[in-house]
Amino acid sequence: MDADEFVTTLRGLSHRYWGTHPFHQRMHAGELSQPELQVWAANRWYYQSAIPRKDAAIISNCPLPDVRRQWLPRIVYHDGAAPGEGGMERWLRLCEAVGLTRDEVLDERHVAPAARFAVDAYVEFARSKPWVTAVASGLTEMFSGHLMKARVADMLAQYDWIRREDLAYFTNRIDAVSGEGEATLALVVAHCRTRADQDAAVAALSFKCDVLWSLLDAIDLAASKQ
Numbered sequence: 001m002d003a004d005e006f007v008t009t010l011r012g013l014s015h016r017y018w019g020t021h022p023f024h025q026r027m028h029a030g031e032l033s034q035p036e037l038q039v040w041a042a043n044r045w046y047y048q049s050a051i052p053r054k055d056a057a058i059i060s061n062c063p064l065p066d067v068r069r070q071w072l073p074r075i076v077y078h079d080g081a082a083p084g085e086g087g088m089e090r091w092l093r094l095c096e097a098v099g100l101t102r103d104e105v106l107d108e109r110h111v112a113p114a115a116r117f118a119v120d121a122y123v124e125f126a127r128s129k130p131w132v133t134a135v136a137s138g139l140t141e142m143f144s145g146h147l148m149k150a151r152v153a154d155m156l157a158q159y160d161w162i163r164r165e166d167l168a169y170f171t172n173r174i175d176a177v178s179g180e181g182e183a184t185l186a187l188v189v190a191h192c193r194t195r196a197d198q199d200a201a202v203a204a205l206s207f208k209c210d211v212l213w214s215l216l217d218a219i220d221l222a223a224s225k226q
């Protein structure tokens with residue numbers, strides 16, 4: 001495929017993205033109870049906490065200093081440059097805003113088995129696949145900016161007990177993905193040189209859509225028991 005066709009094929013997977021998942025639809029429509037939002041926040045914590053390990057696995061498999069240098073800030077973004085900073089900290093504050101304690105999030109007591117299984121599969125994928133294939137799996141970020149913008153607006157409009165500062169994770173992340181999404185796409189296009197590499201990248205993005213969808217299926221089921 002030439003670069004345009006390759007990018008079009010990757011973007012063509014957007015219909016499989018978790019933006020249209022029924023749980024997200026209910027969240028955006030204001031139909032979730034506070035206990036259901038707690039299930040969501042506590043389970044997504046497990047995803048958030050796995051992302052730096054996933055990115056470290058990509059770096060460990062990559063022999064190219066330029067790419068490692070480009071990827072490294074992602075780990076610091078989530079872990080923070082110091083304790084009490086960074087994306088994971090902002091997610092924990094969101095958990096507290098929906099009424100969870102830090103302890104009950106950090107000890108993972110609310111993490112559903114299928115949520116754990118889906119997230120662990122993503123980390124294992126990054127450990128076991130060529131680095132560029134694992135990078136391609138993160139291209140769901142291309143689809144996430146629009147969704148996160150809608151999420152902030154809809155949550156503020158629909159849940160009057162949620163304040164803008166509670167959603168700092170997302171407002172901060174929206175800015176980060178606009179740059180990272182394009183840079184990641186450029187990296188994947190530049191380093192997938194054969195048709196086999198390109199097909200593996202498309203399959204990786206498809207796999208990641210399945211990971212996210214499965215995570216939300218697990219959350220949906222756990223929330224329905226509230």
Ligand SMILES: O=C(O)c1cc(C(=O)O)c2c(n1)C(=O)C(=O)c1cc(C(=O)O)[nH]c1-2
Pocket residue numbers: 051087137138139140141143144147148173
């Ligand atoms: O809220 C969302 O809908 C959403 C989606 C995604 C995604 O599409 O993978 C990520 C995030 N958020 C996110 O916050 C994040 O840090 C992130 C990292 C990655 C990744 O695969 O490396 N995806 C995502």
